Amino acid sequence: MEADDLSVLHKSLFEDKLSATDLFLQKLRSDPSIKSALQRFYWILKRGVSLIDDDANSERKLGFQLWTDSQIKSVVSLGIAMVSSSRSLSVEQAEPTVVAVVHQLVEFAVCYLEKAEFSGNDFSIQVCDFSSSYAACLN
Numbered sequence: 001m002e003a004d005d006l007s008v009l010h011k012s013l014f015e016d017k018l019s020a021t022d023l024f025l026q027k028l029r030s031d032p033s034i035k036s037a038l039q040r041f042y043w044i045l046k047r048g049v050s051l052i053d054d055d056a057n058s059e060r061k062l063g064f065q066l067w068t069d070s071q072i073k074s075v076v077s078l079g080i081a082m083v084s085s086s087r088s089l090s091v092e093q094a095e096p097t098v099v100a101v102v103h104q105l106v107e108f109a110v111c112y113l114e115k116a117e118f119s120g121n122d123f124s125i126q127v128c129d130f131s132s133s134y135a136a137c138l139n
Contacts, residue, residue: 006037006078028095038097041082044075045104049111062111072112079105 027034048064064072083105086098094102 006040025089025093028098035095035097038101041078042097042101042104045079045101045108048075049104049107062115064108064112065115075108079108 028038048062048067050063051060052063052066053059054061054066064075067075082098082101086094086102089098091099
């Protein structure tokens with residue numbers, strides 16, 4: 001069920017052809033699976049920045065440090081789409097869930113930028129693009 005909700009969220013952000021913000025708001029208000037997916041995405045992000053025991057090394061790391069590159073890329077990709085779809089919304093227009101997810105995305109991006117070892121690959125540029133997209137939303 002949760003994976004299905006995330007698939008619906010992905011489809012609404014990447015595949016539908018209407019204005020991203022209008023469509024996103026419309027679907028968020030009319031499709032309970034979108035709200036459920038946003039809540040699930042929030043908890044994924046929250047876990048990504050929470051300290052977790054790394055049994056392999058007997059130390060504590062942030063959750064995302066135990067994820068694969070493809071898992072991190074998926075989260076960042078969905079995050080960029082989420083920010084793009086909601087960037088023209090004021091806080092008053094946005095659903096509380098959207099505000100919470102965007103806040104958690106910022107925390108995730110900051111933690112990633114602080115902890116990750118960049119090699120100048122495209123993915124590090126993508127994370128920086130995410131951070132820039134969010135900064136543009138604040139202006």
